[in-house]
Amino acid sequence: MNVYGIELKRSAALGAALLALAVGVTALYVAPARWSTGWVSLAMTSREYTILLWPLALAAGAWQGRREHRAQVGELFTSTPRPRSQRMMPVLAAMGGALAVAYVLVVAAGGASLLSPSHYFSPDFLVITAVGVLSLVAAACLGLGLGRLFPALATAPVLGVAGVLLVFFSAVTNPDWLAAVLSPMYGTGQFYGFQTIAGGVSAAVSIWMVALAVTGVVLLVAGNAKARAAAVLPALIGLGLATAVVPRDHDTLTAPVDPVARELVCTDDAPKVCVTRVNRNVLGALAPKAREGLAVLAKMPGAPTAVHENATAFTLDEYEQPRDDTVVTLTLRLDRDGGLAHPDVVIYDVVNGLGVRGDLKCPRNPAVERAAVSWLLGREPVSDQGLIPEVTFEEPSLNAEAVPLWRALRKLPEAEALARVVAVRDAIVNCQDTTGLLSRSAR
Structure with a gap:
C-alpha cells in the first residue's frame, strides 16, 4: 500500500x-x-x-x-x-x-x-x-x-x-x-x-x-x-x-x-391522473392541474375522464397507438430539477385538442380548434409562443384567425356555442374538416 x-x-x-x-x-x-x-x-x-x-x-x-x-x-x-x-x-x-x-x-x-x-x-x-x-x-x-x-x-x-x-x-x-x-x-x-x-x-x-x-x-x-x-x-x-x-x-x-420505468403510476382517487413510473415524483403537482383541465372538458358530453402521460417510444415506431377518447394523453414538461415545469400550462395542455387525439393525417383547422378551446377555457385565444415557453415560433395569422371566431362564439347563447364546439370535437374524432363549424349552427 x-x-x-x-x-x-x-x-x-x-x-x-x-x-x-x-x-x-x-x-x-x-x-x-x-x-x-x-x-x-x-x-x-x-x-x-x-x-x-x-x-x-x-x-x-x-x-x-x-x-x-x-x-x-x-x-x-x-x-x-x-x-x-x-x-x-x-x-x-x-x-x-x-x-x-x-x-x-x-x-x-x-x-x-x-x-x-x-x-x-x-x-x-x-x-x-x-x-x-x-x-x-x-x-x-x-x-x-x-x-x-x-x-x-x-x-x-x-x-x-x-x-x-x-x-x-x-x-x-x-x-x-x-x-x-x-x-x-x-x-x-x-x-x-x-x-x-x-x-x-x-x-x-x-x-x-x-x-x-x-x-x-x-x-x-x-x-x-x-x-x-x-x-x-x-x-x-x-x-x-x-x-x-x-x-x-x-x-x-x-x-x-x-418496461418497468414506463409503467403508469396513477392517483388512488378519481378522476385518474397517471404518469410513468420514472416521473412519479411529479404526480402530486400534476394531478390538481390535470383535473382542472378535465373539469373544463366536462362541459362537453362524452368528455374524457382521465389524464395519462404520453408513454410513446417514437424511436420504436410507436406513433400509431390505439386511441382511447376517455383519456387525455399529455406530454410532460419537466424543469431542470426534474419537477413539473410551468404547472399553469397543464390545464391548457389537457383542454388543447378538445380532449381527443385526432389523426394527424386528417384535415385540421388549428384556428378553429384554438377558438373552441379558448371558449371552453373562458379566455381570449393566446399564441402558443406567448403561453408555452418551449414554443419558439408560430405563424402570426393563426391567432389572428382564432380571435374573431372566439368573439363570435361568445355572442351566442351558451347552449348554441357549446353545440358548435362539440361539433368541432366530433369532426376531429371522425376525421372531418372543421373549417366553418364555428360559423354555422351545429346539426
Missing part, C-alpha cells in the same frame, strides 16, 4: 483524477435537466460525457507512460532483476484506480440530488455506470502503453484529440451494431425518460474496453519488439468477441425502453 500511495503522490494519477472529476461534475451541472428525471438518466448522461473523460484518461495515461523516457532511467531499470510487469503494477493500479474513483464520484455528485425515494431506481443504473468506470480504466491502460511505445512530448495531446474524435465518430458510424461496440458513449442520447441501454450493448462495449486495456498493459510491460507486436492480438480478439455478442436488432440498439 505504501508503494501505491507513493505512486499516487508522485505520478500524474491524482492530478488526472481531479481533472476528470472537475470536468465531469461541471458538465453534469451545466445541464442538470438532462439527468434530473432519475438514476438511469444520470448514468446515461455520465456515459455520454465519456466524450470528454475518455480522451482525458487516454492522454493522462500517455503522459504517465513516458515517465521513464522523460527521466532517462529506462536502461537503469532494465538492468535490475525485478520483472518489468511487477514494476508496472503500481503505475497501472494508481492511474486506473484514481480515474475509476473519479468517475464514481462524478456520478455520486449527480446522485446526491436523486436520493428521494420518489425517484425511480433501476439495476440498469449500476450496469451503465460500471461500463463507464471500465471505459476510463481501459483508456488509462491504453494510454500508458501508447505513451511508453511513443514517448514523444506530443503523444499525450495528440491522443487526447484523437480520443475525442474516436469516441464521437465511432458512436455515429454505421452499422449501428459496430458503433455500439466501439464507442462508450453510444446509446446515451436520450429521447424519453424511460429509456435505457440494452444489456447486450453493455456486454459488447465491456468486452471491447477490456481488450483495449489488455492491449495497453501488454504494450506497457513488453520487453521486446515481438511482444509489442503481439499487443494488437487482444484488441482484435476482443473486437471479434464483442461483435459476436452485440445485438443486431434496431430497436434494441436505438433508445430501448425500460
Whole structure:
C-alpha cells in the first residue's frame, strides 16, 4: 500500500483524477435537466460525457507512460532483476484506480440530488455506470502503453484529440451494431425518460474496453519488439468477441425502453391522473392541474375522464397507438430539477385538442380548434409562443384567425356555442374538416 500511495503522490494519477472529476461534475451541472428525471438518466448522461473523460484518461495515461523516457532511467531499470510487469503494477493500479474513483464520484455528485425515494431506481443504473468506470480504466491502460511505445512530448495531446474524435465518430458510424461496440458513449442520447441501454450493448462495449486495456498493459510491460507486436492480438480478439455478442436488432440498439420505468403510476382517487413510473415524483403537482383541465372538458358530453402521460417510444415506431377518447394523453414538461415545469400550462395542455387525439393525417383547422378551446377555457385565444415557453415560433395569422371566431362564439347563447364546439370535437374524432363549424349552427 505504501508503494501505491507513493505512486499516487508522485505520478500524474491524482492530478488526472481531479481533472476528470472537475470536468465531469461541471458538465453534469451545466445541464442538470438532462439527468434530473432519475438514476438511469444520470448514468446515461455520465456515459455520454465519456466524450470528454475518455480522451482525458487516454492522454493522462500517455503522459504517465513516458515517465521513464522523460527521466532517462529506462536502461537503469532494465538492468535490475525485478520483472518489468511487477514494476508496472503500481503505475497501472494508481492511474486506473484514481480515474475509476473519479468517475464514481462524478456520478455520486449527480446522485446526491436523486436520493428521494420518489425517484425511480433501476439495476440498469449500476450496469451503465460500471461500463463507464471500465471505459476510463481501459483508456488509462491504453494510454500508458501508447505513451511508453511513443514517448514523444506530443503523444499525450495528440491522443487526447484523437480520443475525442474516436469516441464521437465511432458512436455515429454505421452499422449501428459496430458503433455500439466501439464507442462508450453510444446509446446515451436520450429521447424519453424511460429509456435505457440494452444489456447486450453493455456486454459488447465491456468486452471491447477490456481488450483495449489488455492491449495497453501488454504494450506497457513488453520487453521486446515481438511482444509489442503481439499487443494488437487482444484488441482484435476482443473486437471479434464483442461483435459476436452485440445485438443486431434496431430497436434494441436505438433508445430501448425500460418496461418497468414506463409503467403508469396513477392517483388512488378519481378522476385518474397517471404518469410513468420514472416521473412519479411529479404526480402530486400534476394531478390538481390535470383535473382542472378535465373539469373544463366536462362541459362537453362524452368528455374524457382521465389524464395519462404520453408513454410513446417514437424511436420504436410507436406513433400509431390505439386511441382511447376517455383519456387525455399529455406530454410532460419537466424543469431542470426534474419537477413539473410551468404547472399553469397543464390545464391548457389537457383542454388543447378538445380532449381527443385526432389523426394527424386528417384535415385540421388549428384556428378553429384554438377558438373552441379558448371558449371552453373562458379566455381570449393566446399564441402558443406567448403561453408555452418551449414554443419558439408560430405563424402570426393563426391567432389572428382564432380571435374573431372566439368573439363570435361568445355572442351566442351558451347552449348554441357549446353545440358548435362539440361539433368541432366530433369532426376531429371522425376525421372531418372543421373549417366553418364555428360559423354555422351545429346539426
